[in-house]
Amino acid sequence: MRKNFLALLALLLLLVLLLFTPITYVPPAVPDPSQTYTESLARFATLQQREATMELFAGCESRLLDHGQAVTQVMVLFHGYRTCPRQMAALGEIFYEQGYNVLIPRAPHMGLADLLAPEQADLTADELSYYGTEAVDIAQGLGEQVTVVGFSMGGVVAGWQAQSRADVDLAVLIAPAFGLEAVPPPLTTSAVRLFGLLPNQFLWQNAELKSAVPNPPQVYPRNATRAISAFLRYGFAVRNAARRAAPQAGQILVITNGADKVVRAATTATIVAR
Numbered sequence: 045m046r047k048n049f050l051a052l053l054a055l056l057l058l059l060v061l062l063l064f065t066p067i068t069y070v071p072p073a074v075p076d077p078s079q080t081y082t083e084s085l086a087r088f089a090t091l092q093q094r095e096a097t098m099e100l101f102a103g104c105e106s107r108l109l110d111h112g113q114a115v116t117q118v119m120v121l122f123h124g125y126r127t128c129p130r131q132m133a134a135l136g137e138i139f140y141e142q143g144y145n146v147l148i149p150r151a152p153h154m155g156l157a158d159l160l161a162p163e164q165a166d167l168t169a170d171e172l173s174y175y176g177t178e179a180v181d182i183a184q185g186l187g188e189q190v191t192v193v194g195f196s197m198g199g200v201v202a203g204w205q206a207q208s209r210a211d212v213d214l215a216v217l218i219a220p221a222f223g224l225e226a227v228p229p230p231l232t233t234s235a236v237r238l239f240g241l242l243p244n245q246f247l248w249q250n251a252e253l254k255s256a257v258p259n260p261p262q263v264y265p266r267n268a269t270r271a272i273s274a275f276l277r278y279g280f281a282v283r284n285a286a287r288r289a290a291p292q293a294g295q296i297l298v299i300t301n302g303a304d305k306v307v308r309a310a311t312t313a314t315i316v317a318r
Contacts (some may be wrong), residue, residue, distance in 0.1 A: 104155030
């Protein structure tokens with residue numbers, strides 16, 4: 045009986061340590077910026093070749109709006125979780141018309157033609173690291189000054205670029221998903237670990253309407269707990285780096301929405317204060 049009790053106690057202590065030990069994730073991608081416009085086009089062509097093997101929703105392919113040459117201003121637009129480059133298409137056109145070269149890369153596992161595809165649950169923090177770094181590397185050959193803009197999950201991607209890259213002139217984080225309203229801040233670490241360890245669960249964005257939710261057609265109607273764990277884990281890298289050093293980007297603009305019921309703005313404010 046005593047042995048069983050000690051074993052159970054040890055298991056509980058191990059679980060507590062596992063769930064509440066700080067997350068020390070460090071993104072693995074190392075910047076390798078393009079040196080010329082031609083090199084950037086070649087890298088983007090390679091990205092397109094990878095996507096050519098996938099069944100994507102129409103318009104969800106990575107996009108490059110360019111003027112046929114390197115220009116002064118370049119913009120990279122990172123879309124949010126569950127959606128694809130279509131989300132940023134109209135904004136990209138506006139800046140393209142103002143003379144920018146605009147890159148809108150598709151996040152890993154997003155934008156598939158099958159809106160109920162299980163692949164989104166395969167998303168990892170490492171994939172987000174390589175995704176963001178590759179995009180900014182391509183952007184460097186497209187012009188002189190690079191602006192990085194990210195929304196929600198894309199805001200976290202933009203946040204790491206802002207923290208770690210001196211070749212980013214301006215980073216704009218729009219409602220970055222560093223924390224979620226559904227998860228109290230003291231439990232975010234535990235949620236990241238649990239969602240990453242347990243079998244994935246798909247959560248309908250609207251449990252009553254399910255797939256009939258009137259979202260834009262390219263938006264996945266379900267959230268994958270593994271994917272949520274991935275972008276929150278990536279967010280911890282930004283938090284931890286902000287504790288240790290000043291961001292390397294030239295300027296950072298953070299935009300939050302007081303009516304947002306998904307992203308926790310208070311967590312973003314804490315990171316901004318750092």
